[in-house]
Amino acid sequence: MSTFYIVATPIGNLNDFSPRAVEVLKSVDYIACEDTRTSGKLLKAFDISKPTFSFHLHNEHHKVEHLLNILRGGQVVALISDAGMPGISDPGFLAVRAAKQEGFTVTVIPGPDAATTALVASGLPCDKYAFEGFLPPKKGRQKRLTQLAEEDRTLVFYESPHRILKLLKEINEYFGGERIVAVARELTKKFEEVVRGSAEEVLQNFEDRDSIKGEIAVVVAGKSYSE
Structure with a gap:
């Protein structure tokens, strides 16, 4: 066989x-x-x-x-x-x-995986998490974000560089600006970085950039998480 x-x-x-x-x-x-x-x-x-x-x-x-x-x-x-x-x-x-x-x-x-690599690097709880991948681009997106805002598990998303600002703005809108977020960019590469902070702080960080490049994973704390 x-x-x-x-x-x-x-x-x-x-x-x-x-x-x-x-x-x-x-x-x-x-x-x-x-x-x-x-x-x-x-x-x-x-x-x-x-x-x-x-x-x-x-x-x-x-x-x-x-x-x-x-x-x-x-x-x-x-x-x-x-x-x-x-x-x-x-x-x-x-x-x-x-x-x-x-x-x-x-x-x-088995081998490398951006979702779990970003999850561990985020410093957020890894015992229970939900992988969402790419959100629907249009139809069903708002409904899904509303549902996920109530999720207690850590959430992991994938996003493209030209849509990352849109996602971060939506996280602020649906999850709240105080929700802890980590954006992992260019994992395992030369310019790897993990930007972590409140949703509001992370959005400001990326809005202040002239350009955004590379593969991106976004990790969001669950609703009940507190530091």
């Missing part, structure tokens, strides 16, 4: 790529990539030369059957995302479900 590997990739620092992950990618027959160009750079850096094909959010439904056909043919496939663990705000769920339904072995190779 063929094996379908889910392989975590570095979220920034290439030294975080595990020897096991490299070994697995060198052993498979095909590698499914969120972006073949981005993954091509990573694979080249570790001297991994395997056939690749695209597997991203916009073609996931269409490519699942292609992936299954490879497995049905007795060959081994690995899925990687641009950064972090496939399936966490990245494509992968449909493929894993389909592979399991057909009885193929699914093996996860």
Whole structure:
């Protein structure tokens, strides 16, 4: 029976790529990539030369059957995302479900993850937390924010640089300016930073910047949290 590997990739620092992950990618027959160009750079850096094909959010439904056909043919496939663990705000769920339904072995190779890295770096409670990923861009966004404002668990969001100010303003509006927030930017990279403080203070910090770049995770304290 063929094996379908889910392989975590570095979220920034290439030294975080595990020897096991490299070994697995060198052993498979095909590698499914969120972006073949981005993954091509990573694979080249570790001297991994395997056939690749695209597997991203916009073609996931269409490519699942292609992936299954490879497995049905007795060959081994690995899925990687641009950064972090496939399936966490990245494509992968449909493929894993389909592979399991057909009885193929699914093996996860753990590794870096921006959500838990930001959570630990935030200095906020980690015993109970909720990962929200990217909020809906429009429909349902206000309703979701209203619901989350009552959540007692620590919350973790992903956000893009050009929308981070919008999210921070919404946190101030729906959660209150005194709610503790930590914005983790460029994790594991050269310019890594974690800006922590009240929602009002963190918003002011980013509003005062000429530009905002890099991958961003936002961690928000639960409603009942107090320092």
